[in-house]
Each structure stands twice: as structure tokens, then as C-alpha cells.
Amino acid sequence: MRKALVVDDESDAREFVRAILEPDGWEVLEAEDGAAGIEKAKETQPDLVILDVEMPNVNGFQVFTELIKLPETAGTKIVMLTGVADKLGMRFSADDMGNFLGRQPDAYVEKPIDPDQFKRVVQDVTSGD
Amino acid sequence: MTPKQRKAVRTGRDRVTGPEAAVPDDHRALRALVQVSQMVAGSLDLADVLRSSIHAAAEAMNAEACSILLKDAEADALRFHIVDGPQTRGLTSAAVPIDDHSIAGWVAKHQEPVLIPDAYRDARFNCDWDVKTGFRTKSIVCAPLISQDRQVGVMQILNRRDGESFDGYDLVLSQAVAGLIAVAIRNAEEHEARIKAERLATIGQTIAGMAHCVKNILNGLRAGSYIIDQQMTDEADSKMARGWKIVRKNMMLLSNIVMDMLSYSKQRRPLYQPCRVGDLCEDVVGLLQQQAAEKGVTLTTSSDLDKVSVDASGIRRCLINLVGNAIDACSDSGGLVKVDAVAETDERFVIRVRDNGCGMEPEAREKIFDAFFSTKGGKGTGLGLAVTKKIVEEHGGEIRVESVRGEGTEFALVLLVRPAGEASR
Numbered sequence: 213m214r215k216a217l218v219v220d221d222e223s224d225a226r227e228f229v230r231a232i233l234e235p236d237g238w239e240v241l242e243a244e245d246g247a248a249g250i251e252k253a254k255e256t257q258p259d260l261v262i263l264d265v266e267m268p269n270v271n272g273f274q275v276f277t278e279l280i281k282l283p284e285t286a287g288t289k290i291v292m293l294t295g296v297a298d299k300l301g302m303r304f305s306a307d308d309m310g311n312f313l314g315r316q317p318d319a320y321v322e323k324p325i326d327p328d329q330f331k332r333v334v335q336d337v338t339s340g341d
Numbered sequence: 342m343t344p345k346q347r348k349a350v351r352t353g354r355d356r357v358t359g360p361e362a363a364v365p366d367d368h369r370a371l372r373a374l375v376q377v378s379q380m381v382a383g384s385l386d387l388a389d390v391l392r393s394s395i396h397a398a399a400e401a402m403n404a405e406a407c408s409i410l411l412k413d414a415e416a417d418a419l420r421f422h423i424v425d426g427p428q429t430r431g432l433t434s435a436a437v438p439i440d441d442h443s444i445a446g447w448v449a450k451h452q453e454p455v456l457i458p459d460a461y462r463d464a465r466f467n468c469d470w471d472v473k474t475g476f477r478t479k480s481i482v483c484a485p486l487i488s489q490d491r492q493v494g495v496m497q498i499l500n501r502r503d504g505e506s507f508d509g510y511d512l513v514l515s516q517a518v519a520g521l522i523a524v525a526i527r528n529a530e531e532h533e534a535r536i537k538a539e540r541l542a543t544i545g546q547t548i549a550g551m552a553h554c555v556k557n558i559l560n561g562l563r564a565g566s567y568i569i570d571q572q573m574t575d576e577a578d579s580k581m582a583r584g585w586k587i588v589r590k591n592m593m594l595l596s597n598i599v600m601d602m603l604s605y606s607k608q609r610r611p612l613y614q615p616c617r618v619g620d621l622c623e624d625v626v627g628l629l630q631q632q633a634a635e636k637g638v639t640l641t642t643s644s645d646l647d648k649v650s651v652d653a654s655g656i657r658r659c660l661i662n663l664v665g666n667a668i669d670a671c672s673d674s675g676g677l678v679k680v681d682a683v684a685e686t687d688e689r690f691v692i693r694v695r696d697n698g699c700g701m702e703p704e705a706r707e708k709i710f711d712a713f714f715s716t717k718g719g720k721g722t723g724l725g726l727a728v729t730k731k732i733v734e735e736h737g738g739e740i741r742v743e744s745v746r747g748e749g750t751e752f753a754l755v756l757l758v759r760p761a762g763e764a765s766r
Contacts, residue, residue, distance in 0.1 A: 225560055228560070
């Protein structure tokens with residue numbers, strides 16, 4: 213069974229992703245903050261990580277930077293959940309992310325999540341398209 | 342200085358016969374100017390500055406009465422703003438047309454100061470005001486108030502207390518005071534504009550902050566409703582299903598308002614990622630299918646585009662707004678809304694949203710992209726098209742509209758083709 217790890221401090225959001233992915237045959241694991249997300253990813257080596265950008269302490273960017281460095285998760289597909297206007301007023305661009313981190317997340321999905329769009333993105337990302 | 346003014350000044354000098362007569366006049370005038378400039382520099386209370394300034398000028402000229410009339414742009418007339426004198430009944434806020442039939446009207450129209458030694462012998466003088474107030478006008482000095490080439494009003498000084506007529510010296514003094522008063526008016530206007538802008542900025546920040554909080558709540562609502570949807574039976578007449586439909590529809594409306602507010606309140610760069618525009622169109626059509634069906638509107642979509650790089654969320658927001666509007670524009674059954682995505686040239690593609698609804702009058706067409714303009718009354722925020730235009734322009738694209746009243750409307754989003762691989766460039 214394919215494994216997806218949802219890293220989001222909002223339990224509603226984790227529940228949402230679970231409800232979308234489980235019917236499509238995913239095993240959904242959860243982590244409620246960035247640090248726990250990194251640990252769980254190392255330990256379970258999921259096929260897919262759904263990563264919220266805006267989290268306290270260790271935010272989504274930091275988790276992303278860790279995951280692409282770690283040998284256990286270097287090949288893991290990563291979808292980032294973004295806000296339309298992030299709280300700091302710093303709306304990052306994909307270009308900035310790529311230049312700064314050396315790699316792009318495999319896709320961005322904006323919150324509030326639209327289930328159909330989200331499913332399609334997950335399918336695209338994990339089918340190697 | 343105009344020839345007329347120069348002549349007036351000469352006339353004034355002629356009247357003063359010796360240095361001993363000129364000195365006290367000079368002092369009075371200087372004192373008045375110092376007083377007025379201090380008022381202008383020291384206070385932002387416009388009414389107070391105007392009253393004190395004109396009073397100081399009148400005192401320096403030993404005048405019986407004075408007034409300031411400001412331009413009322415809506416009425417295209419002057420209105421008495423400050424009046425000071427023995428008989429001022431009925432003057433406050435009274436309107437004076439800007440024409441050649443009164444001294445103030447003439448000065449405002451021609452933007453030239455005048456010195457009238459004997460009012461009743463001047464064709465421009467309008468004695469109706471004397472009849473109204475019981476005041477007897479003899480001599481007048483009247484100067485235009487001009488702020489940055491813009492006519493803002495006139496000031497008038499009436500009758501010397503010693504029975505003499507005003508002279509060129511008084512005219513020059515009144516012009517100097519008029520210049521300072523115009524500065525005061527400009528200061529007050531700028532101050533007011535600044536306060537208004539600050540207030541709007543505060544409201545904007547508050548709304549953006551609030552919209553952000555509401556958006557987070559909407560995330561949860563959407564999660565919960567999706568889970569309910571998975572368990573909800575599809576029996577159309579079950580009360581639960583009917584009620585749930587209403588909840589979902591209104592949640593979507595709320596979500597659209599909040600997302601429009603957030604999109605409008607922040608400058609953002611598009612987050613380009615590879616995307617099939619046809620899928621985006623299908624998503625939006627699917628999302629609004631229920632709303633269309635309730636109005637008997639047929640909603641279809643087609644696309645022949647390959648993957649391109651766009652900000653999917655942004656374009657989706659545009660489509661939700663355009664398709665939502667198109668459905669609203671179709672009032673009766675038989676409505677048709679079509680969403681097409683096609684390549685226009687090698688460099689550009691177009692997403693067209695076409696309806697056969699009510700169309701727009703040219704006047705409405707002019708304003709549709711203005712924020713807060715809406716033809717939907719209380720049902721619209723007036724942000725949808727403003728946001729749509731903003732997002733399209735952030736993509737470096739353009740939005741075209743064609744509309745015929747009674748026949749329908751077509752919006753075309755013209756966007757640049759960035760091949761799918763260009764996401765990170």
C-alpha cells in the first residue's frame with residue numbers, strides 16, 4: 213500500500229487529506245508539526261509527503277530542506293500546501309524556492325484544498341508524469 | 342501681475358501723499374500678513390484659519406465686512422463659507438453662480454482680482470445681496486483663491502470704515518492674503534486626504550487579517566463537508582440532502598468572497614506550475630454545475646491545450662468569478678455558458694467564458710473592473726472582476742470583454758504560453 217505522510221499543525225487539515233486519499237488506496241500517516249514530520253518521514257519513508265507551509269517552530273520550508281537532504285527521503289515526492297497570501301506577507305515564488313533550496317517541491321496546492329484538484333495533483337506527482 | 346493690477350497699484354501709490362501716511366499702512370499690512378501666515382502654518386482647522394485670516398486682512402484694510410466663498414464643484418457655483426460684518430443674514434451657505442453677474446462670480450470665472458471703488462456704478466455688481474441683508478456695499482476688493490492652478494474660491498472685502506474707497510495697496514494686500522488662504526485650503530485638503538488614506542489602509546489591513554482568519558475556518562469547514570459528502574446519500578428528496586445542498590452552496594459563496602478579498606488585498610507573483618488548463622476549466626465547471634442547474638443553465642467546457650505553466654489557483658479563481666457571473670447573467674432557463682481554452686498563437690492561449698445572458702450597457706462595461714462596482718446589488722462584492730483582472734495582469738496577460746445588451750457577454754483571458762518545463766525558470 214502506498215504511504216502518504218501529512219504534516220500539518222491543523223488536525224482538520226490532516227483529516228481532510230486523509231478523507232481524500234484513503235478511498236484511493238493510500239495509507240495516510242500524520243504528523244502534527246515540522247519536527248515530528250521529519251522524524252516520521254525518516255522512520256516510515258513514505259511515497260508522498262503533504263507539507264503545510266505555515267507551521268509554528270519548524271515551518272514547511274525547513275521541513276522541505278531537511279527532507280531533500282536526508283538519504284531516507286531524498287526520493288520522496290513532496291506536495292506543499294500554501295496560503296493565498298502567506299501570513300508574513302512574503303508570498304514566495306516557485307523561482308525563489310528553486311533557486312534558494314536547490315529543488316522545487318513536486319507541486320503546490322493552495323488552501324482551502326479543492327479535493328478534485330488535490331487528487332489530480334497527487335496522481336500527476338506520483339505517476340511520474 | 343496683470344496690467345490691471347499694476348494700474349491699481351499705481352493708483353494706490355498716487356493716493357498716499359507722503360511717507361508719514363504710508364508707514365502705518367505698511368505696518369498694518371505687514372502685521373496682517375504675519376498674522377495670517379502664522380495661522381496658516383500653525384493650524385489645520387480650516388474654518389478657524391479662514392475666519393482669522395480674512396478678519397486680519399479686513400482689519401488691516403480698515404474694512405466693514407468680509408467674506409470667503411468656496412467653490413462647490415457639484416453645483417458649479419460659489420458658496421459663502423465665512424461671512425464677517427454687521428449684516429450677514431441669509432448669506433451663510435448661499436450660492437453665487439460663477440458668471441459675469443456678480444463681482445464674486447466674475448472674479449471666480451476670470452480668475453483675476455478686482456478693485457471696485459463704487460459698487461453701484463459697476464455693471465457686474467449684483468445688488469440683490471444688499472437687498473437681502475440690508476447692508477449697503479460701496480467699495481469692494483475681491484481676489485480669487487487659486488491652489489495649484491485650481492480655482493477654489495474667492496475672498497471679498499467690503500467698504501472702508503472711513504468712507505474712502507479701497508485702493509491698489511488694498512488690492513495687493515488682499516492678493517497676498519488670498520495666496521496664503523489658498524495654501525491653508527490646500528494643507529487642509531491634503532491633511533484630510535492623508536487621514537482618509539490612513540483610515541482606508543487600516544480598514545484594508547483589518548479586512549485582510551479577518552479574511553485570513555475566516556479562510557482558516559473555511560479550510561476546516563471544507564474538510565468537514567467533504568467527509569459528510571462521502572457519507573451523504575444521494576436521495577434528492579431527503580430533507581438532510583436538501584439542507585446539506587443549501588449549506589454547501591452558501592459555504593462556497595462565503596469562500597469566494599473571502600478568497601477574492603485575500604487575492605485583492607495582496608500583491609502577489611504567480612506561482613507557476615505545469616497544469617492542464619482544460620482540467621482547471623473542468624474543475625470549475627464541476628464546482629458550479631449545481632448552481633447552473635438550479636437556474637436551468639447549461640454549462641459546458643472544452644479545451645485543446647497541452648500542459649502550460651500557470652498559477653493554477655489564480656486562474657481557477659478567475660474562472661470561478663467569470664463562470665459565476667455568466668450563470669448570474671442568464672436569468673431564464675435556456676441559458677448557455679461555455680468555457681473554452683484554445684491556443685491563439687504559439688505564444689498565447691485564450692480562455693473564453695461566453696454566455697447568452699442579459700449582456701451589459703456600455704456604461705456598465707466601462708466600470709466592471711473597478712473594485713466595489715457591482716450590478717448585482719447586495720449579492721455582489723464588486724471584487725470578482727477586479728481580482729480577475731489583477732490575477733491576469735500578474736500573469737502578464739490581458740482580459741478582453743465583448744458584450745451586447747440582450748444577447749450575451751464574452752470574457753477572454755489572454756495568457757502567455759510558458760511551456761510546462763518553465764516552472765522553475
